[in-house]
Amino acid sequence: MGDILSIVSKRLGLGVVTLLVISIIIFGAVELLPGDIAQAVLGQGATEENLAAMREQLGLDRAAPIRYFEWLGNAVTGDFGRSLVSQQPVSEAISTRFANTLFLALYAAFIAVPVAIFLGVLVALYRNTVFDRVANVVTLTSISSPEFFLGYILILFLSVQTGYFPAIAKIDDGMSLIDKLDRTFLPALTMVLVVVAHMMRMTRASIINLLASPYVEMARLKGVPAWKVIVKHTLPNAWAPVINVVALNLAYLITGVVLVEVVFVYPGIGQLLVDAVTKRDFPVVQACCLIFAATFILLNLAADVGSILTNPRLRHPK
Amino acid sequence: MSQDKTILLNIKNLIIEGYSDEHWIEIVHGIDLTLHRGEVMGLIGESGAGKSTIGLAAMGFTKDGCRIGEGSSIEFDGMELTTTPQADLQSLRGARIAYVAQSAAASFNPAHKLIDQHTEAPLQYRIQKRLESQEDAMELYERLRLPNPREIGFRYPHQVSGGQLQRAMTAMAMACRPDLIIFDEPTTALDVTTQIEVLSAIRDIVDQFNTAALYITHDLAVVAQMADVIKVLLKGDEVEEADTKSMLENPQDDYTKSLWAVRDFKKEQVPRPADTIPLISVKNVDAAYGDTPVLEDVSFDIFSGMTVAVVGESGSGKSTTARCITGLLPPTKGEVLFQGTPLPPDYRDRTKDQLRQAQMIYQMADTALNPKVKISEIIGRPAAFYSGLHGPELKNRVDEILDLIELDPSKYYNRYPPELSGGQKQRIGIARSLAAEPTFIICDEVTSALDQLVAEGILRLLDKLQKEMNLAYMFITHDLATVRSIADEVVVMQYGKVVEQGPKDVMFTPPHHAYTDLLLSSVPEMDPDWLSTLLEERGVDSNTETHNP
Numbered sequence: 001m002g003d004i005l006s007i008v009s010k011r012l013g014l015g016v017v018t019l020l021v022i023s024i025i026i027f028g029a030v031e032l033l034p035g036d037i038a039q040a041v042l043g044q045g046a047t048e049e050n051l052a053a054m055r056e057q058l059g060l061d062r063a064a065p066i067r068y069f070e071w072l073g074n075a076v077t078g079d080f081g082r083s084l085v086s087q088q089p090v091s092e093a094i095s096t097r098f099a100n101t102l103f104l105a106l107y108a109a110f111i112a113v114p115v116a117i118f119l120g121v122l123v124a125l126y127r128n129t130v131f132d133r134v135a136n137v138v139t140l141t142s143i144s145s146p147e148f149f150l151g152y153i154l155i156l157f158l159s160v161q162t163g164y165f166p167a168i169a170k171i172d173d174g175m176s177l178i179d180k181l182d183r184t185f186l187p188a189l190t191m192v193l194v195v196v197a198h199m200m201r202m203t204r205a206s207i208i209n210l211l212a213s214p215y216v217e218m219a220r221l222k223g224v225p226a227w228k229v230i231v232k233h234t235l236p237n238a239w240a241p242v243i244n245v246v247a248l249n250l251a252y253l254i255t256g257v258v259l260v261e262v263v264f265v266y267p268g269i270g271q272l273l274v275d276a277v278t279k280r281d282f283p284v285v286q287a288c289c290l291i292f293a294a295t296f297i298l299l300n301l302a303a304d305v306g307s308i309l310t311n312p313r314l315r316h317p318k
Numbered sequence: 319m320s321q322d323k324t325i326l327l328n329i330k331n332l333i334i335e336g337y338s339d340e341h342w343i344e345i346v347h348g349i350d351l352t353l354h355r356g357e358v359m360g361l362i363g364e365s366g367a368g369k370s371t372i373g374l375a376a377m378g379f380t381k382d383g384c385r386i387g388e389g390s391s392i393e394f395d396g397m398e399l400t401t402t403p404q405a406d407l408q409s410l411r412g413a414r415i416a417y418v419a420q421s422a423a424a425s426f427n428p429a430h431k432l433i434d435q436h437t438e439a440p441l442q443y444r445i446q447k448r449l450e451s452q453e454d455a456m457e458l459y460e461r462l463r464l465p466n467p468r469e470i471g472f473r474y475p476h477q478v479s480g481g482q483l484q485r486a487m488t489a490m491a492m493a494c495r496p497d498l499i500i501f502d503e504p505t506t507a508l509d510v511t512t513q514i515e516v517l518s519a520i521r522d523i524v525d526q527f528n529t530a531a532l533y534i535t536h537d538l539a540v541v542a543q544m545a546d547v548i549k550v551l552l553k554g555d556e557v558e559e560a561d562t563k564s565m566l567e568n569p570q571d572d573y574t575k576s577l578w579a580v581r582d583f584k585k586e587q588v589p590r591p592a593d594t595i596p597l598i599s600v601k602n603v604d605a606a607y608g609d610t611p612v613l614e615d616v617s618f619d620i621f622s623g624m625t626v627a628v629v630g631e632s633g634s635g636k637s638t639t640a641r642c643i644t645g646l647l648p649p650t651k652g653e654v655l656f657q658g659t660p661l662p663p664d665y666r667d668r669t670k671d672q673l674r675q676a677q678m679i680y681q682m683a684d685t686a687l688n689p690k691v692k693i694s695e696i697i698g699r700p701a702a703f704y705s706g707l708h709g710p711e712l713k714n715r716v717d718e719i720l721d722l723i724e725l726d727p728s729k730y731y732n733r734y735p736p737e738l739s740g741g742q743k744q745r746i747g748i749a750r751s752l753a754a755e756p757t758f759i760i761c762d763e764v765t766s767a768l769d770q771l772v773a774e775g776i777l778r779l780l781d782k783l784q785k786e787m788n789l790a791y792m793f794i795t796h797d798l799a800t801v802r803s804i805a806d807e808v809v810v811m812q813y814g815k816v817v818e819q820g821p822k823d824v825m826f827t828p829p830h831h832a833y834t835d836l837l838l839s840s841v842p843e844m845d846p847d848w849l850s851t852l853l854e855e856r857g858v859d860s861n862t863e864t865h866n867p
Contacts, residue, residue, distance in 0.1 A: 212382070214424040221377060222439045222490075223412035236429035312429050316474050 003317065004308060011304055015297045022293040023075070027068050030282050036060055040280035041084055071286070080287035085279050090287045094269065098291060100171065101261075101268040104184055105253035108191040112253075113246055116196045120203025120242075125230050127208060139197035151190045151263035158186060169264040187264040191257060195249040202245040206238040240307035247303030255292040326497055326530050327353040327376055327394050333387030334371050334380065334554075344387065346371055346554040355497065356528040360545030360562070362535055362577075364769035365740070367551040369534045373500040376532060377415045378407040395497065412439035416491035418520075420503040422483035426475035432483075433471030436490045445494055458489035461526070462519045481512035485519050492523060499524070501533045505540060509631035509796060510840040517543060517842075518853055536769065538577060539842035542566055543849040550574050562846050576771065578844075583774050585781045587822055588624050588806045595658045597622045597790045598643065598676070598758055603652035605635075605642050612638050613649070613814045618807075622757065623784065625791040627805035627822075629798065629837065635814035636794045640760045643792070644676055674704045677751035681763035683743035687735040693720075693746055694731045700753040715753070722786075723749045723779060741772035748779065758790045765800055777804050798841045802826065810834045 038054035039046070046054075055061045059070075074081065080090035119139075123132045142150065159167040169184045207230060210216060219233045258270035269288060276284035308314050334346035346368040353359050361369045371384065378399035380386060392399040394415065399407060411417075416439075419425040426435060437451040446454060452471070459467035462485040475483060484504055491499050504520065505513040521544060524531055533544045541548055541562075548565045550557040550573070558571045569575050596619035605613040613635050620626045628636045641647040643654050645665030653660045656675060662668050680686035687696060697716045701707050707715050717727040723745040735743055744764060751759050761780065765773035781804065783789060793804060801808060801822070808826075809819040810833065818831040830838060842848060 214419055214421060215427040217381075218417065218419055218425040219427070219438075221374075221379060221411050221417040223408050223410070223442060224438060225408065225442075232430075233427050237427070312474050313476050316477065 004305075004314060007308060008301075008305055011301050015301050018297055019290075019294055023072055023290060024068070026286055026289045026293075027064075027071065030286060031064055037084060037280070037282055040282075075287070075290065080290075081283040083276075083281050083284050085276075085281045090283050093272065093284065094287055094291065096173075097267060097269040097272045100266065101254060101257065101270065103180070104187060104191070104257065104266065104268060105250065107181065107184060107188040108195070108253050109250055111188065112192040112195050112249070113199065115192070116199035116246075117203050117242065119196070120200040121207065121230055121235065123200065124204045124207040124211075124234075125227055127204070135200070139200055142193040143195075143197035147190055147194055147257075147259045148263050150193055151187070151260055154186050154190055155263075158189075167264070169266040171267070184264075184266065187257075187260050187266055190260050190263075191253055195252060199242070199245050199249055203238070203242050206241045207234045210234040210237055236310070239310035243306040243310070244303045247299040247306075251296045251299045254295050323354050325352060326355045326357075327351065327392075327532075329372075329376065329393070330391040332372065332375060332390045332392065334368070334375060334390075335385055335387050337383045337385075342385070344554070345384070346375075349551075349554075349556055351376075351549065353498070353530055353532065355530055357547065358524060358531045358533055358545045360533045360535065360541035360548040361551060362538060362541050362548060363551035363557075364536060364771065366553060368554040369536075369551055370502050372551070373502055373532050373534050374417075376498070376500060377411055377417065378402060379411070409443070412496075413443050413445075413494045414496050415498045415500070416494070416496040418484075418487050418491045418499060418501045418504050421507050422487045422504075423475065423480055423507075425487065426483060428475055431472055431474055432478065432486050432490075436471060436486070436493055439490075440493050443494060451493070455489060455493065458492055458523075459486065461523060462486075462489050463515070464489075479512075481508055481516055484508060484516050488516075488520055488523065492527065492529075495527060496529065498530045498532070501531055501544075503535050506535065506537070510798070510842075511631065511836055513540075513842070514840050514849070514852070517849060520544070521849070537842065539844050539848070542844055542846045543842060550577070566844055566846060583777055583803050585625075585804055589821070590621055590624070590807075594621065596620060596655075597657060598792070599655040599658075600639065600643065601652050601655060603639070603642050603649045603654065605638055605647055605649045607638075607647075611650075611814065613642065615652075616642075616811075616814070616816055617652075618809045618816060618819055620758065620790045620792055622790050623788040624806045625784065625793055625804055626807045626809060627793040627795060627801040628809045628811060629795060629801055630811035631796060631837075633813075634811040636796075636811055637762055638814070639811070640678070640762060640792065640794060643760065644678060670704065674754045675756055676758045676760065677754050677756040678760045678762065679744075679747045679751050679764050681767055683740065683747045683767070684735075686747055687743060687750075689734060689736050691734070692731075693733050693735070696735070696746060697749045697753045700750060704754045719749045719752050722752060722783065725749075739772075740768055741775060744768060744772075744776055745779065748776075748783070752783070756789070758792070760792045760794065762794045763796070764793075766795065766797060773800075774803075780804065798838060810837065 036055070037058060038051050038060060042050055042054060052061075059067065071081070078091055080094070082088065083090055083093055086093065119135055123135050126132055155167045158164045165185045166183055167186065169187050171180050171183050175183070211234060216229060216233055219229050224233070257268060258274055260266070261268040261270045262274070269291070272284065273288040275281075276288065329349060329351040332346055332349040332351070333344060335342040336345045337343075349368075349372055351359070351372070361372060363369050371381070374380060375386060375392060376394070378392060378394075386392075386400055390400055394410070397410075426432065433452055433455050436455040437446075437448060440446040440451040440454075441448060445451075455471055456468050459470060464470050464482055464485055470478065470482070470486070478486065488504070501520065505516050508516060517540065523529075533541060535541050545562050547559065547561050549559040550565075550571070552573055557573050558565075558569070560570075565574075569578055598620040600616055600618050603613055603616045604611065616635070616639055618626065628639065630636050638647065642649045645661065645663060645668055648663035653663070655661065656672065661672055665673065694713075694716050697719055698712055701715050701719070702712055705715070716731065720727040720730055725742065725745055730738075735746065738746065747764070765776055768776065777800065780791065784791060793800070795801060805822045807820065808822050810817050810825075810831065812833050817833050818825070825834065826838070828835075839852060
């Protein structure tokens with residue numbers, strides 16, 4: 001187990017370094033934008049004096065590296081500055097929005113991951129049959145359709161025409177969990193439809209990849225039934241690639257849901273980011289980007305650890 | 319061997335077809351086979367003879383992309399397997415017919431403990447409860463003389479050595495006390511000393527339970543120890559069948575005779591030249607992988623025009639020594655001299671001329687040749703790199719080399735490796751090393767992946783080239799028969815040390831170093847009583863774990 005700990009701590013260290021590099025890129029990208037915050041806030045008609053005063057007030061007259069380290073130092077302690085638009089602390093604005101996004105992502109993941117792996121095992125078992133092809137066509141269709149299109153289709157059939165679920169997913173803290181789950185069912189379902197295909201196909205591929213291995217043939221020659229060959233003899237050895245794809249899709253569920261949030265008017269971080277970009281609210285943009293980067297890095301780390309843990313050679317050293 | 323002479327397996331006119339290039343091609347052409355209860359039949363032949371395919375067919379099983387052809391009949395204990403539905407066939411497998419595969423390391427699932435894989439079939443068929451079955455497994459482990467029989471089953475496959483795994487797999491095949499076991503080259507991947515343990519364990523347990531067996535192998539000496547009857551196969555046809563004694567003493571068919579005679583090649587032993595410095599001299603070399611020491615104080619000399627065979631079991635440091643000589647693994651201590659001058663330890667510090675002098679030929683020609691590169695380029699690239707040839711000169715040189723390795727340049731110049739047979743690929747491997755015009759070639763198990771007849775051709779070719787170009791060979795092998803035919807001097811290695819070295823005739827005459835003696839006496843001989851006699855000499859229970867330090 002000592003090995004695993006050292007691998008994990010190494011990866012964690014690398015993750016921190018990656019995050020630092022990303023923070024430089026984010027900060028640099030914002031710096032590169034034409035005009036600065038003062039210009040953005042005061043508009044085209046501002047006089048030079050007004051601009052200079054504003055810059056001094058915001059500390060923009062200092063050199064970029066100094067401002068970067070100041071921003072980074074504050075960000076580490078959870079202080080992302082104040083929103084230029086609302087003057088509210090950024091961390092406050094983000095925290096509820098991010099919690100909402102996490103909630104929706106987890107909701108979708110709890111449905112999508114088991115369904116994808118179960119379907120993946122089934123299509124591997126019934127590979128090259130009609131069932132396999134139908135499952136492939138359906139999931140590929142859903143992944144190829146734009147999210148907003150899927151969202152509107154679902155709204156049309158499950159909300160407007162039948163009234164099973166609400167079309168608008170507005171939630172607040174006062175609601176019970178059941179209510180929340182009901183309100184957000186359609187956006188969650190939309191996201192499930194988008195991510196299932198990828199995970200299912202990876203599960204299928206990595207199982208089928210192992211079907212030619214000698215130990216699978218041995219299991220067959222021992223009289224092990226076909227479903228058990230898949231579940232007991234291939235699946236435990238097929239996890240590593242599957243886990244990586246699952247992590248990638250979880251990251252997507254958190255960072256790539258802007259369109260779904262817009263369609264369902266869901267108060268998530270994606271909407272906040274889009275708003276902030278249009279209003280040139282740079283502190284919010286920077287904070288959102290940093291959080292997204294951290295999410296990707298953490299999930300990839302989790303995937304690495306997960307694939308290590310599924311390797312019996314590392315779990316049970318000689 | 320058996321009192322009960324009823325027929326267990328009766329195969330008539332077995333035809334097996336394989337699907338390739340959108341056609342069904344016949345690969346086994348109407349084999350008949352009759353096996354009685356408790357009888358062991360050896361199926362022998364070279365690769366492509368259809369041995370494994372026939373063995374699997376006896377379980378009513380074909381690999382993906384193969385099928386049993388029309389008119390075939392496989393009758394197992396009165397049951398016609400070709401017309402039996404899959405579900406019923408499946409309930410035979412593991413229960414009444416079991417299978418032991420070539421590579422136990424690959425055939426045990428890495429994700430489960432040995433004993434859980436052992437109990438899988440008995441639990442599946444509800445023959446035993448889990449605890450009963452585990453108890454039985456431990457008993458079988460003990461009979462197969464595995465160390466710590468009560469604990470070894472709770473380990474994962476990667477925690478157990480190859481020879482032990484192979485015995486655990488035999489135990490697993492015995493789990494349901496089947497009537498028939500198919501052994502598919504069960505000892506081919508093992509060292510000679512380990513092979514003996516596995517062979518005797520298999521033989522004992524097959525005897526004790528009066529199990530019938532099909533024993534598939536390409537090694538005649540092994541089959542002679544195991545089988546009551548031998549059937550020789552060639553390209554999906556039967557050549558002949560006879561009981562073991564008469565088959566060994568009096569083979570009828572020319573092909574069988576050629577198999578028997580394959581070890582006739584013996585090159586004349588060359589003595590060390592007097593008053594010359596050795597071409598390559600390995601001096602007190604230590605080497606390590608990371609912190610793990612693998613070589614300790616290795617020293618030997620190789621003279622021009624001579625072949626030094628380096629023998630030992632897997633893990634003894636043979637290939638590591640080669641890596642030190644070529645500079646791929648710089649030694650931690652000691653040095654390698656070329657004609658008396660030390661070579662830089664790291665190949666990156668060596669000059670082009672130093673690099674060209676030492677070339678390598680690898681065991682797996684399949685993986686050592688880039689399948690997407692034409693033969694002309696495989697050979698042409700080192701020729702251009704070391705000799706600066708190009709244009710028509712380069713083409714002439716490649717043609718010349720192809721002539722040397724006895725492949726027609728007009729036919730092979732523009733072909734790709736996958737279009738060639740195993741032996742031809744190995745010849746291309748040799749050609750590639752010749753293209754650098756070396757004085758010294760390291761041959762790393764170059765014949766062990768080849769059939770015996772093909773391997774002999776390669777040995778003869780290497781011998782011819784040596785005489786023509788005064789080449790020095792370092793011949794890494796675990797096969798002592800190859801050593802006998804090609805070596806001038808022998809270096810025996812164990813646990814990263816040289817245990818004994820000297821001229822071949824001296825090395826093969828007693829008295830030997832204890833380890834050399836163990837190695838030599840472990841090489842199976844054609845005498846069907848060889849194993850029994852040897853085990854008697856060593857004392858049957860002398861189940862020494864020689865491969866574990």
